């Protein structure tokens with residue numbers, strides 16, 4: 693493929709990818725899910741440590757238990773924050789519908805065992821951040837890969853807020869740090885692109901100090 697063609701395809705994917713939160717009932721084949729996860733595996737990672745781990749929740753009862761228990765925790769937090777009962781219920785029902793109805797639910801974890809360890813706390817913390825950044829790169833590849841395969845996906849941050857609970861319910865190793873959900877399926881909506889700030893506004897050019 694010519695460079696001009698690959699540039700066109702790249703631009704079209706980058707600009708047309710949207711977070712998809714409403715899906716058709718149509719099933720996504722296991723083969724397709726694996727293909728999309730493989731795009732994630734080709735992301736860059738610090739020391740090529742590949743700290744991402746993909747948890748595919750197929751069992752509906754386990755998915756329901758996970759969503760119920762996470763909602764319980766989220767509700768407690770929102771009540772502590774002083775939100776009204778109506779607002780709590782509104783927020784909960786929105787994310788519960790997304791998580792329950794998405795054809796595919798993935799939990800993206802970081803495996804801490806593959807991170808480098810040092811003698812000082814600061815460098816260990818930096819290594820942790822490198823792991824988080826690497827996992828985020830994989831998630832972005834997965835979102836773009838899903839879009840390229842005709843699917844829609846949304847990155848959801850809820851697992852970060854209940855890492856222990858997720859490990860407990862799914863019996864994940866202590867070293868797995870749940871980072872995000874990805875919900876996936878054939879899109880049933882075509883959202884408008886949320887606005888972006890201009891690159892000029894966001895770029896600082898240093899010529900001299």
Ligand SMILES: Cc1cc2nc3c(=O)[nH]c(=O)nc-3n(C[C@H](O)[C@H](O)[C@H](O)COP(=O)(O)O)c2cc1C
Pocket residue numbers: 709710711712713846847848849850885886
């Ligand atoms: C770290 C991260 C966490 C996110 N968490 C959520 C979430 O919990 N729920 C949700 O609906 N969207 C979530 N999103 C999606 C963003 O809302 C979305 O990417 C943003 O509004 C821009 O829209 P676009 O992806 O269609 O360009 C998250 C995105 C990122 C990168």
